[in-house]
Amino acid sequence: MMAVFVALFILCSFTIDGFLSAANMEGLTLAVSTIGIVACTMLFCLASGDFDLSVGSVLACSGVLSALVTVTTGSVVIGALAGVCIGGLVGLFNGIVIAFFRINALITTLATMQIVRGLALLFADGKSIFVPNPRFCALGTGNIAGVPVPVLILVVFFIFFGLLLGRTVFGRNTLAIGGNKEAAHLAGIRVRFYKIMIFSMQGVVAGFAGVILASRMEIGDPKVGVSFELQVISACVLGGVSLTGGVGSMIYVVSGVLIMGTVENAMNLTNVPTFWQYVVRGGILLTAVLFDQFRQNPGALRNVLKSFKRKPQM
Amino acid sequence: MNEPQIEFRHVTKVFPGVRALEDVSFSVARGSIRGLVGENGAGKSTLLKILSGAYQPTEGEIHIGGKRRNYNNTLGAIASGVAVIYQELHLVPDLSVAENLFLGHLPHHSGILKSRELYAKARDLLAQLGEDINPRARVRRLPIAQRQMVEIAKALSRGANTIAFDEPTSSLSGREIQKLFEIIRGLKLQGKAVLYVTHRMEEIFELCDSVTVLRDGRHIETFEDMREVTQDILVNRMVGRNIENIFNYHARERGEAALEVTGIAGKGLSKPATFKVHKGEILGIFGLVGAGRTELLKLIYGAVPPDEGTVRLLGRNIIFRHPRQAIRHGVMLCPEDRKAEGIFPVRSVMENLNISARRKNGFLIYEKWEQYNAEKRVEDFNIRTPSLKQLILNLSGGNQQKVILGRWLSENVKVILLDEPTRGIDIGAKSEIYSIMYRLAKEGIAIVMVSSDLPEALGVCDRLMVMRDGEISGYLERGEFDSQKAMNLALPVQRNEGVA
Ligand SMILES: Nc1ncnc2c1ncn2[C@@H]1O[C@H](COP(=O)(O)OP(=O)(O)OP(=O)(O)O)[C@@H](O)[C@H]1O
Numbered sequence A: 001m002m003a004v005f006v007a008l009f010i011l012c013s014f015t016i017d018g019f020l021s022a023a024n025m026e027g028l029t030l031a032v033s034t035i036g037i038v039a040c041t042m043l044f045c046l047a048s049g050d051f052d053l054s055v056g057s058v059l060a061c062s063g064v065l066s067a068l069v070t071v072t073t074g075s076v077v078i079g080a081l082a083g084v085c086i087g088g089l090v091g092l093f094n095g096i097v098i099a100f101f102r103i104n105a106l107i108t109t110l111a112t113m114q115i116v117r118g119l120a121l122l123f124a125d126g127k128s129i130f131v132p133n134p135r136f137c138a139l140g141t142g143n144i145a146g147v148p149v150p151v152l153i154l155v156v157f158f159i160f161f162g163l164l165l166g167r168t169v170f171g172r173n174t175l176a177i178g179g180n181k182e183a184a185h186l187a188g189i190r191v192r193f194y195k196i197m198i199f200s201m202q203g204v205v206a207g208f209a210g211v212i213l214a215s216r217m218e219i220g221d222p223k224v225g226v227s228f229e230l231q232v233i234s235a236c237v238l239g240g241v242s243l244t245g246g247v248g249s250m251i252y253v254v255s256g257v258l259i260m261g262t263v264e265n266a267m268n269l270t271n272v273p274t275f276w277q278y279v280v281r282g283g284i285l286l287t288a289v290l291f292d293q294f295r296q297n298p299g300a301l302r303n304v305l306k307s308f309k310r311k312p313q314m
Numbered sequence B: 001m002n003e004p005q006i007e008f009r010h011v012t013k014v015f016p017g018v019r020a021l022e023d024v025s026f027s028v029a030r031g032s033i034r035g036l037v038g039e040n041g042a043g044k045s046t047l048l049k050i051l052s053g054a055y056q057p058t059e060g061e062i063h064i065g066g067k068r069r070n071y072n073n074t075l076g077a078i079a080s081g082v083a084v085i086y087q088e089l090h091l092v093p094d095l096s097v098a099e100n101l102f103l104g105h106l107p108h109h110s111g112i113l114k115s116r117e118l119y120a121k122a123r124d125l126l127a128q129l130g131e132d133i134n135p136r137a138r139v140r141r142l143p144i145a146q147r148q149m150v151e152i153a154k155a156l157s158r159g160a161n162t163i164a165f166d167e168p169t170s171s172l173s174g175r176e177i178q179k180l181f182e183i184i185r186g187l188k189l190q191g192k193a194v195l196y197v198t199h200r201m202e203e204i205f206e207l208c209d210s211v212t213v214l215r216d217g218r219h220i221e222t223f224e225d226m227r228e229v230t231q232d233i234l235v236n237r238m239v240g241r242n243i244e245n246i247f248n249y250h251a252r253e254r255g256e257a258a259l260e261v262t263g264i265a266g267k268g269l270s271k272p273a274t275f276k277v278h279k280g281e282i283l284g285i286f287g288l289v290g291a292g293r294t295e296l297l298k299l300i301y302g303a304v305p306p307d308e309g310t311v312r313l314l315g316r317n318i319i320f321r322h323p324r325q326a327i328r329h330g331v332m333l334c335p336e337d338r339k340a341e342g343i344f345p346v347r348s349v350m351e352n353l354n355i356s357a358r359r360k361n362g363f364l365i366y367e368k369w370e371q372y373n374a375e376k377r378v379e380d381f382n383i384r385t386p387s388l389k390q391l392i393l394n395l396s397g398g399n400q401q402k403v404i405l406g407r408w409l410s411e412n413v414k415v416i417l418l419d420e421p422t423r424g425i426d427i428g429a430k431s432e433i434y435s436i437m438y439r440l441a442k443e444g445i446a447i448v449m450v451s452s453d454l455p456e457a458l459g460v461c462d463r464l465m466v467m468r469d470g471e472i473s474g475y476l477e478r479g480e481f482d483s484q485k486a487m488n489l490a491l492p493v494q495r496n497e498g499v500a
């Protein structure tokens, strides 16, 4: 998939004016930073055979809360902490429900997705919360050596979580749980503990992403991030992470996120109408997944074609 | 001579990095039972999967009933009257028996299910096999033997006249095996062609009319007349060398008690169990499927936390509440159900070997050690894999089993609980595993081995504990080993005798 990204990138740089400009590159990377950050931990959820639909709501809720707390206390640090904490709490809650009560992750996070969205709207009383504090905005709008802070954070996250998944016991055990939960239990892996850790981590990171987003926008908006969870999962799957668990690596996520960002960016630069953008996005996701399937199993394509040609004898 | 029902002509199958079958040709006559034998990874299951349409041959063709078949899916195979009963059964666990039987052609009236007809037909079909299974029961609830009967009934319901079995007896016990054999003989009398894969030589001689040997994906020899072969010849053709005595038992010194279990009770046991196993001892647990042997091991290991009871490990009292604790204390369990509880299918052989023996180098995994460890296990157990990176699901069944055994021996062990360790393993590898067990016992490790294979239990163990209906029914010392005694302890007691 990385090769697909590189090809796409080269294609865009030759065909689209201004694609390679510094300003556009900054825009492109900044645009994917939120999705990318959350995708890092979504990778762990997917690798362990679950998923988390509550991240979009957590994004909004933590943004609102951090804005609110910053405005009332005047302290940016406490505000940011509040945002991260609410994320962590939601994640912990998800993890406990899933691990101890054995409720399916889809249902659990579908429920918390709505609960947390409701909380965000309640906290904010349905309005966006403006934060007139320049220090609050530093996290989201600042630069270090010309690179926007959210992009730097994204890079650090990619590296950190990439190592965590691929090179540590925690990561390998996560993949093992996704591969076969029962075998993992018998092999001495504390499956419940891992589930709770993975969902808490996801919550904390989504909360953190919410704070960064609010700081970039300078407002805490309770309506932000609707269908964000699906974009994050799309990015992961686009890169080749398996939805059934057990298979995944950070390089997949990086390529998925970059492909997604490049396509969006190219569509904006070439003024593709918004309605068409949806069609293109969906189409690309499907193509990518099909492509990946046939690349792994070249015989499958031939079989599909064959079975179209000849009706089975029944 | 009957005309051939199945004919393989120059069948070759290549997987990336592996030639699983190489120019295999032979045929099976109508109304006959053909045995198919070979080492782990010889290509037996691959051949059956080609027959069932799950795989396409890279080269060559298959003729069924005299006509060339070129189906590219299992549906086509079913339409040609071919059914394959796999090593791992393929039923939908949460559907009822009847629904499983007629899956794909459920009786219906313009799309609406005709339940009464469904269950009546299912009952008839099962009765034909002489099986007393409730057609409304969820398949998940059935013991493995009955699930297999459901698979066979399913094949018959589709009018199969070519039936292949892939190690069907690996999870059955004596009586169930006899029942299965009767059914297979019945199929033969009805003029069906049967292809029968097994690692148990005695079954070949008991059941089959002829036998074909595969080695390294090649057809080595077909014996049309069973009178021409002996077990030794067969084994020699399979492995390419002679194996003298597969058990090769030597008496060992019995040390102090290593594991003492007192009054352990919990799920699957009808009475609390008390027993001990000594250092350097191999204790066998024999019994019929469903006697509570697996459950007993799981309670000790903490996979299922016990309700009560104590465990003394080398003089210290501990109760394991989680497998992790057991592993830390040097108690290992090698589980029975390979697919559901053993392998991590989409992970590599190396990962599967190292999963519970992780070495860390600070924060990160110590890759070099893991590589070294995996290489050593692959060599020790003679695991056939093109590389350590190969996904374990692409290995043959027996080689997967060896990987799992290798995983548990990676640790610093004191007590090993083995649940059917040689299921699906070829005769050469079995004798290797026995000698590894002897070596470990000699080093002072206590071994508990559950086995449904009575000759194996009697051949390998120092002492035999027999279980029946969730409780321990008796012990036999090596000196008094006798298959009749063991069977008597294992078979259910006749209730009416008890009253009189
Ligand atoms: N899907 C696959 N991809 C790659 N290699 C495979 C695949 N299936 C089987 N193989 C390889 O083909 C060879 C033959 O495997 P097969 O399962 O047919 O052996 P077998 O004779 O049934 O052995 P066993 O007695 O252990 O069940 C093995 O080396 C195996 O690793």
Ligand SMILES: [Mg+2]
Pocket (backbone or CB within 6 Å): B044, B045, B046, B087, B166, B396, B397, B398
């Ligand atoms: Mg096999």
